[in-house]
């Protein structure tokens with residue numbers, strides 16, 4: 001069962017989240033294996049993309065924002081692009097595109113940062129935009145403070161959180177063919193710490209190193225979480241094992257509709273707009289070559305087919321989209 005839990009450490013300016021995506025993640029992989037001409041992901045790509053899915057869920061849960069959180073890695077190695085997108089209701093989708101084979105056991109840098117040009121982008125795309133409003137995007141390179149290549153996605157995102165949000169964050173991520181899971185521990189900014197009890201208010205006036213100490217201890221405990229534990233144990237067991245000495249307050253688990261689940265936001269109308277974006281000449285030349293314009297969704301594998309009549313209608317500016325040639329599985 002997919003699960004997402006939020007918790008905080010009573011009286012301390014530290015909060016956390018734990019996510020385990022099972023069915024939703026399996027669906028991403030099933031569709032890729034069944035629907036993509038490229039076939040199933042090589043193991044290192046699968047596990048990396050799963051970590052991205054878990055991280056995107058944690059980051060979406062970590063913000064109050066009515067829109068999609070999109071985590072993208074622009075690679076300069078065999079993996080050109082990897083995307084994990086999570087909506088406010090935790091509908092998620094993910095895909096990766098490869099331009100060359102990925103060797104078994106390939107490291108993160110061998111996949112996406114071969115020539116030091118790999119980048120990670122986090123985009124917040126609001127559901128309802130004001131006219132002219134652009135989505136917010138933050139971009140970080142795949143390097144640490146000493147220009148060392150980062151070999152863990154968690155390290156890249158910890159870096160991002162510190163740079164862009166000034167938030168100390170510890171992330172533990174893991175994925176395999178069945179589960180995409182992650183643990184996030186974060187130090188709360190003091191001024192925004194309205195949910196803290198008396199002790200934190202007292203500590204707020206003390207030397208900040210006192211607070212660092214609490215955060216550092218909890219972050220260290222989080223780091224001791226093993227990949228196997230994160231992948232195989234349920235959330236309650238993980239939290240109990242890690243933080244049994246801490247005064248942990250676990251909020252009621254996210255349930256029902258808002259549990260992370262697979263869903264794709266693609267649609268025939270979007271593809272129609274894409275074809276319009278190509279321009280009439282380009283669309284005609286595709287029609288001349290192939291007989292129709294067929295566009296597959298890389299996230300869910302649906303194929304959208306536009307025959308010459310559909311395309312002609314598009315460029316005539318027909319108000320209603322043609323109904324023929326709907327998505328075929």
Ligand SMILES: [Zn+2]
Pocket residue numbers: 264265266267297298299300301302
């Ligand atoms: Zn789709």
